[in-house]
Amino acid sequence: MRKRVVSMWFPNLPSDRVLRAGALNGDDTRPFVVTHHAKNTDRIYCLNNAAAAQGLHRDMGFSDARAYCPDLQSCPADPIADARFLQMLARWGKRYCPWVGIDGVDGLLLNIAGSAHLFGGEDAMLDDMRGRLSRAGLQGRVAVADTRGAAWALTHFGQRAQGADIAHLPVAALRLDAKTDATLQRLGLRKIADLTALPRATIARRFGPDVVLRLDQATGARDEDISPLKDAPNYGVRMTLPDPIGLSGDVMAGAERLLERLCAKLKDQDMGARKLQLHLRRVDQAAQVVELRLAAPMRDAARILPLFERGVGEVDAGYGIDQIRLTAIQVESLPKAQITHGVATRTQGIDDLITRIGNRIGLDNIHRFLPADSHIPERSFQIAAAAYSRAEGAWAALRPRPLQLFAPEPIAGAGARPPQHFRWRRMALTVGHATGPERIAPEWWLTDDNWRSGLRDYWKVDTVQGRRLWLYYTPQNPGWFVQGEFA
Amino acid sequence: MPIVKRFTVMTDFWSHFPPKNTRTHEACGPSAPAFAAALAGHLCGANGKTVFWLRESWQGAQLNPVGFASYLDPKQLLIAQTARQIDALAAAEEALRSGHIALVVIELSQRIGLSEGRRLQLAAQEGDAMGLCLLPEDMGSNAAQTRWRCTPVFDVSGAAADSTLQNWKIIKNKSGTLTSWNVKWHAQTRRINVVSKPAQR
Numbered sequence: 188m189r190k191r192v193v194s195m196w197f198p199n200l201p202s203d204r205v206l207r208a209g210a211l212n213g214d215d216t217r218p219f220v221v222t223h224h225a226k227n228t229d230r231i232y233c234l235n236n237a238a239a240a241q242g243l244h245r246d247m248g249f250s251d252a253r254a255y256c257p258d259l260q261s262c263p264a265d266p267i268a269d270a271r272f273l274q275m276l277a278r279w280g281k282r283y284c285p286w287v288g289i290d291g292v293d294g295l296l297l298n299i300a301g302s303a304h305l306f307g308g309e310d311a312m313l314d315d316m317r318g319r320l321s322r323a324g325l326q327g328r329v330a331v332a333d334t335r336g337a338a339w340a341l342t343h344f345g346q347r348a349q350g351a352d353i354a355h356l357p358v359a360a361l362r363l364d365a366k367t368d369a370t371l372q373r374l375g376l377r378k379i380a381d382l383t384a385l386p387r388a389t390i391a392r393r394f395g396p397d398v399v400l401r402l403d404q405a406t407g408a409r410d411e412d413i414s415p416l417k418d419a420p421n422y423g424v425r426m427t428l429p430d431p432i433g434l435s436g437d438v439m440a441g442a443e444r445l446l447e448r449l450c451a452k453l454k455d456q457d458m459g460a461r462k463l464q465l466h467l468r469r470v471d472q473a474a475q476v477v478e479l480r481l482a483a484p485m486r487d488a489a490r491i492l493p494l495f496e497r498g499v500g501e502v503d504a505g506y507g508i509d510q511i512r513l514t515a516i517q518v519e520s521l522p523k524a525q526i527t528h529g530v531a532t533r534t535q536g537i538d539d540l541i542t543r544i545g546n547r548i549g550l551d552n553i554h555r556f557l558p559a560d561s562h563i564p565e566r567s568f569q570i571a572a573a574a575y576s577r578a579e580g581a582w583a584a585l586r587p588r589p590l591q592l593f594a595p596e597p598i599a600g601a602g603a604r605p606p607q608h609f610r611w612r613r614m615a616l617t618v619g620h621a622t623g624p625e626r627i628a629p630e631w632w633l634t635d636d637n638w639r640s641g642l643r644d645y646w647k648v649d650t651v652q653g654r655r656l657w658l659y660y661t662p663q664n665p666g667w668f669v670q671g672e673f674a
Numbered sequence: 675m676p677i678v679k680r681f682t683v684m685t686d687f688w689s690h691f692p693p694k695n696t697r698t699h700e701a702c703g704p705s706a707p708a709f710a711a712a713l714a715g716h717l718c719g720a721n722g723k724t725v726f727w728l729r730e731s732w733q734g735a736q737l738n739p740v741g742f743a744s745y746l747d748p749k750q751l752l753i754a755q756t757a758r759q760i761d762a763l764a765a766a767e768e769a770l771r772s773g774h775i776a777l778v779v780i781e782l783s784q785r786i787g788l789s790e791g792r793r794l795q796l797a798a799q800e801g802d803a804m805g806l807c808l809l810p811e812d813m814g815s816n817a818a819q820t821r822w823r824c825t826p827v828f829d830v831s832g833a834a835a836d837s838t839l840q841n842w843k844i845i846k847n848k849s850g851t852l853t854s855w856n857v858k859w860h861a862q863t864r865r866i867n868v869v870s871k872p873a874q875r
Contacts, residue, residue: 536774537724537752543772544754544765552731554753556739568739573752582743590707590742593735619828649837653826654704671738674708674826674838674859 191303192413194338195280195295195316196328197273201233204272205262207324218256222249223264232264236326266292276325277416283312288413294342296335296413335413336362336405340379353405354380361401367394379405420456422515424448431470431507435499438467438508442495445513446488459484459521465495467502468510475502480550482541482574484519490535494542541573550574558582562627564592564670565637586625587647589657589671595637598658600667605646605658611669616650623647624660640664647673687855687868690820690844692716697819698770698794698805705824705840706808707737710779712859712866713806715745719864723776724750726769728762730783731755744861759784763794770797770805781808791817814846821846827856839869 197203201221211217218238220231229249231238241256253259269292277295280287283306286298299312306312313329320327330341332351340353340360353360356379359368371394376382382390382402391399403409424445432438442465453460461484465477477498485491502508541553550572557569558580567588600606605621623646629638641663648656657671692713693699701709714725725746727737739748756762759782766780778798786807795817798805807818814821823845829837838861843854856869 536772540769540772540774541752544768547768548754548756548761548765552755554755556742556748556751556753558739558748564738564740568748570753578749580749582740582748584740584743587744588741589738590711590745591735592738649828651828653828653840655826655838671741672704672735673741674705674711674840 189300190298190333191300191309191331192333192335192338193283193297193299193313193316193329193331194290194335194342195276195297195320196290196339196342197276197293197325198328199233199235199326200273200293201264201266201269202235203325204269206235210262211260217258217260218243219260219262220249220252221264222261269293274416283316286413286415288415290339294339296338298413299331334405334407335411336401337407340405354378354383358382361398361405363398363401367398370394371398420452420458422449422452422458422460422518423512424452424514425510425512427510428508431509433504433507435502438499438502438504438511439492439495441511442499442513443488443492445511446492449513449515450486450488450491453486453515453518453521457520457522458515458518459486460491460515460517461519462515462517463491463495464514464516465498466510466512466514467504467508468512469504469508470506473505475504475508477502478546480542480545480574481538482545482550482553483535483538484521485538486521490539494539494546497543497546538574545574561630563630563635563638564588564627566630587673589673592671595659595668595670598667598669600660601665603644603660603662605648605660606667609667611656614652614654616652616654616656618648619651620649621646622649640666645670687857690850690853691842691866693804693820693822694849695804696799696802698791698798698807698817700807700809700814700818700821700846701824702809702811702814702821703824705826705842706822708826708838708840708859709822709824709842710806710808711742711745712857713804714751714777714779715859715864716866717804718750718776719746721776722750724752724774725777725779726752726754726766726775727779727781728754728756728766728769729781730759730762731757733781733783745859745864759786763790766805767793767797769801770794770803771801773801773803775801775803778803778805779808780805782813783810785813786815788815788817791815795819818846819848820844820850 202219205221206215206219211219215235216237218241219235220238220243221233222229223232231243231245231247231249231252234243243252243256273289277287277289280295280297284297284299284302288296290296303309303312306315309331313331316329328342330338330345332338332341337353339362340356341351344356344360349355358371358376358379361379387399404411426441426445461481463479467475477495479494479498545553553573554570555573555576555578557571557576559567559569561567598609598611600609605618608617624644627643627645640661643659643661645657645659648658655673656669659668659670718725742748754765756765762780766778769775769778794805823843825841827839827841829839838859839856841854841856844852858867858869860867
């Protein structure tokens with residue numbers, strides 16, 4: 188089939204991307220530039236039409252530009268975000284045809300052969316593209332031709348009034364490098380037609396094979412590929428059964444086969460599953476879903492399978508299940524790791540345990556403590572979900588700290604020394620020894636409602652009755668509180 | 675004098691502590707968390723195994739890892755919070771059975787029946803682990819192997835500011851006598867010191 192290639196070129200992609208996000212509050216009559224740092228100075232990387240109308244141009248020094256145009260708005264360039272934006276545009280391009288590739292840093296290529304009639308012909312399709320781009324606030328030039336080279340030439344150098352013939356376009360439209368272009372210009376070969384008039388052998392000898400190659404690619408004498416974007420990997424497998432099944436052992440056997448296929452897929456991509464969904468379709472079209480959240484990214488079928496047992500046991504098979512689908516909803520990168528002796532199996536066993544318990548009580552309800560750098564007792568540790576953290580860090584306590592902490596409970600007392608007798612939780616307690624005070628100041632850079640009362644003087648109090656409590660006194664708002672209990 | 679000799683053997687602390695592995699035990703009293711922490715430190719301090727601590731999420735007092743660090747490195751501690759006690763028991767059974775956990779501590783707030791207690795025993799036996807239920811006073815289950823009442827004791831000598839003197843008393847024992855000891859936790863060496871009782875005056 189004959190190729191029909193659409194080339195899209197976004198000459199102002201970086202500035203359009205920033206302006207779409209509302210940098211000028213939609214007022215595009217004001218000059219705007221995107222700057223980058225090159226050759227030891229800030230230069231203009233991309234600019235909008237209003238800035239170009241003021242006489243600014245690309246690669247101009249930014250300070251010069253500001254001198255010309257004092258109310259110039261600017262923003263630093265972000266090529267990575269631009270590339271991501273172009274990927275998004277390529278995904279949008281799939282509405283026209285499945286064959287969409289990226290051309291350089293600011294263009295798209297679409298092979299629309301066979302899909303143009305769906306939009307009412309090529310002209311209607313191109314008009315639709317232009318309309319949608321301008322509505323999205325993007326300046327885009329769109330042209331269609333038989334070859335990639337010709338389409339590129341038309342978008343970058345063509346005028347719509349002059350039609351689809353590339354012969355009258357300048358030689359630079361052949362995607363030549365600047366040096367060859369200058370050489371050709373100097374010899375008076377200004378247009379592509381001038382070049383095609385020459386014998387091929389002469390061109391190849393004088394200007395190298397590159398010019399002939401580009402010329403052939405533009406005329407279609409030599410084929411050129413468009414490499415389409417890869418589809419995102421799909422981590423789903425399914426199995427349709429000739430006869431419905433109902434025993435949980437059968438479902439597990441099916442899940443085992445699917446898991447092996449899924450894990451092979453995950454292994455190819457160096458990924459591990461975090462959340463799996465086993466979708467069981469019943470004969471009566473109802474579906475039962477078993478979800479499994481894993482405590483660590485995994486792709487070991489033999490380890491994942493037993494974790495499904497509990498969920499599969501609860502499934503109501505009804506009249507039978509005739510399709511099983513297994514999807515990894517959430518995946519994480521899991522690079523190949525060195526197999527070590529001993530340590531790995533222990534943490535794996537604990538990960539599996541966290542998964543099993545987490546599927547009953549919620550994976551976020553299993554915690555581990557991580558040390559934090561703070562003198563405030565409540566903030567001297569962090570509580571992290573065990574599935575998403577690693578046990579690390581060193582614990583250091585300069586002074587004895589209670590084994591249990593609770594919300595401060597007020598007690599009656601006056602003065603800066605602990606009261607000799609006090610009541611706490613309906614117990615009358617008498618102080619035997621008191622150790623302190625240890626003054627802890629609130630962290631002024633964080634607002635914490637519990638520390639509104641200001642400084643705290645902590646005392647460890649051993650009562651004659653036995654209980655060892657952690658009391659504090661707030662000198663700025665006099666009052667006594669119990670906050671913890673020692674062993 | 676065979677009776678006296680037998681008496682001295684039975685009151686030996688180290689023949690009762692740590693309590694029997696592959697069983698579930700109970701601890702009550704104000705120092706029960708300290709008992710659990712000391713048991714965790716004793717069982718897992720050297721071998722690096724993991725302790726699983728289950729509690730209901732509504733409970734106000736929480737374990738302070740900075741204080742716990744003098745018993746056991748908090749790296750070896752996993753905490754689970756459950757909405758209901760039944761979930762805590764189910765998770766405890768799972769953890770005991772897994773074989774990767776040395777000690778499972780369950781903070782209970784309601785009385786558990788004989789069947790729940792028995793299930794915990796079986797799970798502990800299967801996974802070669804030890805379970806410890808922390809209970810309010812007088813809520814023990816008959817299925818427990820031993821029950822310890824732990825109360826802090828005021829250190830009259832007052833020498834050490836960080837004294838952890840407490841009284842551990844066995845109040846139920848399926849295979850042995852009921853005795854009590856005064857013990858201290860020595861934070862530097864991470865071990866339990868048995869303190870001789872002061873002479874009666």
